[in-house]
Amino acid sequence: MTPLPCDSTGGVLNRLSVGLGSEKASLLTRYAALVRAASERAGLVSKGDIEAIEKRHFAESLALGGALQERLVLLSPVIDIGSGAGFPGLPMKIAWPALEMTLLEATAKKASFLELAIAELRLTGVRVVTGRAEDAARDPAHRGAYALALARAVAPLPVLIELALPFLRPGGVLASPKGSAALREVAESENALRELGGTIIETAALPIEARGPVPTLVIIRKDGPTPEHYPRRAGMPRKRPL
Secondary structure (H helix, E strand, O other): OOOEOOOOHHHHHHHHHHHHOHHHHHHHHHHHHHHHHHHHHHOOOOHHHHOOHHHHHHHHHHHHHHHHHHOOOOOOOEEEEOOOOOOOHHHHHHHOOOOOEEEEEOOHHHHHHHHHHHHHHOOOOEEEEEOOHHHHOOOOOOOOOEEEEEEOOOOOHHHHHHHHHHHEEEEEEEEEEEOOOHHHHHHOOHHHHHHHOEEEEEEEEOOEOOOOOOOEEEEEEEOOOOOOOOOOOOOHHHHOOO
């Protein structure tokens, strides 16, 4: 798979228009404008990232989708945990519109922005759920309901495993781009994987051209039903990681 470019804002969109088509590239441009307009009010992305939305957030989100498609695990329904401004879920929904996508976000302002963006872009087959992962994962409408869980910059891997695997059906996968601590987090996840019934099936560099460190994609398969007592109550996974 050819790495997605991360050269300049205009360059990213120009190259995306070639790979995705002008209609999808136009939706991404409009989405970027919505993020910029709402960022200060809703705290969507850091100030340093506002001018690098396409270079960082779009390129990484689409590289993630492409990597999952290549591995035949870009499957519906999908839940994007801690979606924030919609990354990686919304760029992936725009690029692969057949995906049935749920965006889970605990912060009301960010969830409101996601609802606005979906309406403005006239996207279908995508919904917003406002709440914490620990609570939503105990809702029968979401527990064990998804084929794919996405999580970007949500929590260290031992915590993320407890938050995410309860959403997956057996055989489903969790996909998370991780930073420079990826290998350490993988090593620290042995107990969480054993408790939640998961297996790391791959760690690989995300196919993206970047000046800094390239994110590591971690893919985890859920092997069986989640034990009933997981996830623990809100806040406990972070306070006392498995």
